[in-house]
Amino acid sequence: MDVAAAILNNVTEAVTPEEVDALAAAPEGSRAYVGYEPSGVLHAGHMLTATKLIELQSVGFEVLVLLADVHAFLNNKGTMEEIQSTAQQMQSQFLAYGLDSSATEFVLGSSFQLERGYTMDLHRLAVETSLPRAHRSMAEIAGETDATVSQAIYPLMQALDIVHLDIDLAIGGTEQRKVHMLARDVLPRLGYDAPTCLHTPLISDLSTGVGKVSSSTGVTLSMDDSTDAIAEKITAAYCPPTAAPPPTEAGEARGHPILELFEYHVFPGWMPWRSTDRRSTVARCASRRTTRSRRRWTMGACTLQMRRPRWRRTWMR
Amino acid sequence: MDVAAAILNNVTEAVTPEEVDALAAAPEGSRAYVGYEPSGVLHAGHMLTATKLIELQSVGFEVLVLLADVHAFLNNKGTMEEIQSTAQQMQSQFLAYGLDSSATEFVLGSSFQLERGYTMDLHRLAVETSLPRAHRSMAEIAGETDATVSQAIYPLMQALDIVHLDIDLAIGGTEQRKVHMLARDVLPRLGYDAPTCLHTPLISDLSTGVGKVSSSTGVTLSMDDSTDAIAEKITAAYCPPTAAPPPTEAGEARGHPILELFEYHVFPGWMPWRSTDRRSTVARCASRRTTRSRRRWTMGACTLQMRRPRWRRTWMR
Numbered sequence A, B: 001m002d003v004a005a006a007i008l009n010n011v012t013e014a015v016t017p018e019e020v021d022a023l024a025a026a027p028e029g030s031r032a033y034v035g036y037e038p039s040g041v042l043h044a045g046h047m048l049t050a051t052k053l054i055e056l057q058s059v060g061f062e063v064l065v066l067l068a069d070v071h072a073f074l075n076n077k078g079t080m081e082e083i084q085s086t087a088q089q090m091q092s093q094f095l096a097y098g099l100d101s102s103a104t105e106f107v108l109g110s111s112f113q114l115e116r117g118y119t120m121d122l123h124r125l126a127v128e129t130s131l132p133r134a135h136r137s138m139a140e141i142a143g144e145t146d147a148t149v150s151q152a153i154y155p156l157m158q159a160l161d162i163v164h165l166d167i168d169l170a171i172g173g174t175e176q177r178k179v180h181m182l183a184r185d186v187l188p189r190l191g192y193d194a195p196t197c198l199h200t201p202l203i204s205d206l207s208t209g210v211g212k213v214s215s216s217t218g219v220t221l222s223m224d225d226s227t228d229a230i231a232e233k234i235t236a237a238y239c240p241p242t243a244a245p246p247p248t249e250a251g252e253a254r255g256h257p258i259l260e261l262f263e264y265h266v267f268p269g270w271m272p273w274r275s276t277d278r279r280s281t282v283a284r285c286a287s288r289r290t291t292r293s294r295r296r297w298t299m300g301a302c303t304l305q306m307r308r309p310r311w312r313r314t315w316m317r
Helices: A003-008 A017-025 A044-058 A070-076 A080-097 A116-130 A132-137 A150-164 A175-192 A228-234 A257-269 A275-288 A291-307 A312-317 B003-006 B017-025 B045-056 B067-072 B080-097 B116-128 B129-135 B150-164 B174-190 B226-237 B256-269 B275-288 B290-308 B310-316
Strands: A013-015 A031-036 A062-067 A104-108 A169-173 A196-200 B013-015 B031-036 B061-066 B103-106 B168-174 B195-202
Touching: A003 A017, A013 A017, A013 A175, A017 A169, A017 A196, A031 A044, A031 A150, A044 A062, A044 A080, A044 A169, A044 A196, A044 A257, A062 A080, A070 A150, A080 B017, A080 B256, A104 B103, A104 B195, A116 A132, A116 A175, A116 B067, A132 A150, A132 B129, A132 B150, A150 A175, A150 B150, A150 B195, A169 B129, A175 A196, A175 B013, A196 B061, A228 A275, A275 B045, B003 B017, B003 B045, B013 B017, B017 B195, B031 B045, B031 B150, B045 B061, B045 B080, B045 B195, B067 B080, B067 B150, B067 B195, B080 B103, B116 B150, B116 B195, B116 B310, B129 B150, B129 B174, B168 B174, B226 B290, B275 B290
Parallel strands: A031 A062, A031 A169, A062 A104, A169 A196, B031 B061, B031 B168, B061 B103, B168 B195
Antiparallel strands: A013 A196, B013 B195
């Protein structure tokens, strides 16, 4: 198996490709992680990074899932008790999704992020990081809420997690990019290595195509949706007959959530095409159909993927 | 002794006077504190709050001096090792200045500020506090450096110190006012009491009268200055023949450091006048003299105060 290709599959960016090549040369025992705010049921927004972890397990990586309870608290997602209860549920959901229970380490943020050494490192990073930079790095994570001090602490803790969990490869959606670049800049000032990072694509908001799919705003496809509920959401989704939707009248960029679901979730275990070929092919298919028949087809394919995750069985062998 | 008058002597503001009255009614066992960044030798800028602690000891308060090593670190004053070494020296200097060694608790910030419960409280406050508010509250403490995340954490830790050290009366120079008002606003949101606060006046910069005297910028009168060095600094000080110096050409407000030294350091143990009468009397004296003779008089009086702190002996009896 081409390890570097498996690492880079369905990835929008590797920072840096050379560092990924070095990891690919000796993947056994390398540690990869994703941090998730335990904010609800696993949904389509989580799945790309979770799928990436499964891919990495298949090529020998040790995989760690950070159930980032303190981060969720800092991002105003509830009380610690509520968040920790959600974290327990999410751990089960990740295993149900296909992570290998014997080879996945689940770590609750509060189990190490409140220790003396960690807190002192947090203060060290805080001295090294300007407020505007920390604030900017959170723009796509925290949304349009009023900025609080917690949102300046948040990205610094993400940087420190990579060090304190002894991670070789940090993975996140592209909304994590600025935080990871901040980590690469500031960690070396404390004598730590700059982390190697992978960024996965985002699925656009299902209703509008504007922004990313999220459980806190808009519609998402979650792991406890029924087949009927998924069918209904997909049928109602924003799905223009073009692979490159025009921006909104207000000038906001739009993605194509249905094509993205096919590109990143359905096809990877279904068709042998290379990632760069997929979107144009799907777009051609979609544009040749009527809206009504395309919607049925879309719905049918997604339902199939939810029922029969063939790629998962392949990877888990 | 009028306890309320002792508490309020040489104070620019009590928040609130009613809360101070309540403390004055039963001062025994009430806990008062000042936090100091261990940033050098004790100087005229520290002495007003230290004098206030001595006054409070004399009316029955328990007194705590926080040697705020973590705060100094967050304010970029050196490595923790350097800061902690300075903290040890400052403890000796506070005792030499007149604090009662048997009745003063010295606490190093890092002895409790890195504990799990404290850090979790810090995160709670960080969720409740907007970045602009935290930043504004630090304007007079951090100076004109580029804002770092550490400067947003700093005031929140000051607020928490008051709670975690079980303080009834928080004391600081007026540059601490915004931080204390922030603490009064946000601590109740975590279920803690709003602290009662006293603010002491600042001594203006000796060379220019602009801004406060500080060991990190400009000239100060420090505890290890020789009598000759103090004479030299006082002789060279900004000392216009008016109690109300005009602003600079750039519009910056100016104080009168020499009159302030008399008002707050020399006269309290020397003349029985009430605080409000002192400044105008000194100003009248000063304005009647030539620059040359006034300078000699100023120098002599300050040297006398340094050599023979009569008020201290009175208070310590």
